Amino acid sequence: ITSPYAAAAAAAALKALPPSSTALTKKRTHNKEEQQQKRRERNRVLAKRTRLRKKFMFQSLQTQVSSLHMENERLKEIVIKRCGDRGPRILADCCRGGLSPVVASCTRQATALLQRSDFLLMKALQTSQPAFCVTDPTLADCPIVYASDGFIALTGYSRAQVLGRNCRFLQGPDTDPDAVGKLRRGIEAGRDTSVFLRNYNASGESFWNFVFVSPLRNAEGKVINYVGIQHPVDNPPAPDVLEIMMGDSDDIYDDADEDDAASM
Numbered sequence: 001i002t003s004p005y006a007a008a009a010a011a012a013a014l015k016a017l018p019p020s021s022t023a024l025t026k027k028r029t030h031n032k033e034e035q036q037q038k039r040r041e042r043n044r045v046l047a048k049r050t051r052l053r054k055k056f057m058f059q060s061l062q063t064q065v066s067s068l069h070m071e072n073e074r075l076k077e078i079v080i081k082r083c084g085d086r087g088p089r090i091l092a093d094c095c096r097g098g099l100s101p102v103v104a105s106c107t108r109q110a111t112a113l114l115q116r117s118d119f120l121l122m123k124a125l126q127t128s129q130p131a132f133c134v135t136d137p138t139l140a141d142c143p144i145v146y147a148s149d150g151f152i153a154l155t156g157y158s159r160a161q162v163l164g165r166n167c168r169f170l171q172g173p174d175t176d177p178d179a180v181g182k183l184r185r186g187i188e189a190g191r192d193t194s195v196f197l198r199n200y201n202a203s204g205e206s207f208w209n210f211v212f213v214s215p216l217r218n219a220e221g222k223v224i225n226y227v228g229i230q231h232p233v234d235n236p237p238a239p240d241v242l243e244i245m246m247g248d249s250d251d252i253y254d255d256a257d258e259d260d261a262a263s264m
């Protein structure tokens with residue numbers, strides 16, 4: 001190309017051409033990397049919230065277990081005082097196969113234990129006796145198929161009254177529909193979900209419930225049960241603490257899903 005006009009025309013023609021396949025591939029790779037980066041960032045935020053929630057849960061459980069231990073020690077003293085020589089024998093009989101100290105004594109160990117497998121999770125739950133239930137999503141309306149003694153004590157219903165029912169019977173006029181919605185979406189998506197909501201016991205008295213629901217999966221990864229831990233609290237944490245603990249994990253998951261769809 002010799003004349004400046006011809007050179008300008010050639011440059012304009014080049015610009016008008018569709019981008020080469022290498023340029024397109026580069027752009028796609030760049031977009032994909034950006035999306036991956038975004039997803040990683042969201043996962044980091046999510047993981048932080050999950051850690052906070054678990055920490056809160058364990059601290060509450062530890063407080064409960066510690067006070068039970070203290071109560072236990074007081075009762076032992078009474079037995080020793082009142083039963084004299086027979087005291088140690090009675091205590092030895094009572095304490096055979098007693099409580100595992102894991103949850104009470106070491107958070108890190110307890111966390112590792114709970115992460116090892118669903119089976120150990122159930123065992124740890126049974127040992128520490130909180131209120132919890134197991135539901136079966138393969139049955140109509142995901143009814144309760146197991147309720148711990150703690151669940152019965154907390155709700156005031158008999159076992160016969162709770163088995164076969166969906167846990168929503170604990171809700172009432174002051175239950176926040178947004179919290180219920182969050183629980184519903186989490187359960188539908190098969191992910192760990194926790195919310196603070198107002199529930200009602202059999203006498204109609206309301207209480208704050210910190211509910212943690214988690215799917216239990218079989219070897220193929222299919223959800224076969226849900227376990228739900230009900231933890232009564234005097235008051236939900238202050239709004240700013242709640243914000244950090246709960247965030248709006250729905251949004252995070254929803255965006256991540258969109259990203260996944262976009263990157264496919």
Ligand SMILES: Cc1cc2nc3c(=O)[nH]c(=O)nc-3n(C[C@H](O)[C@H](O)[C@H](O)COP(=O)(O)O)c2cc1C
Pocket residue numbers: 133134135142166167168170171180181183184187197199209211213214226227228229230
């Ligand atoms: C294992 C498990 C435990 C649950 N525990 C409670 C609970 O203690 N309190 C409550 O209000 N909802 C609880 N739920 C949530 C309700 O069962 C139900 O999923 C929720 O109300 C949303 O569904 P719905 O919109 O059809 O009512 C639990 C759910 C599951 C799967």
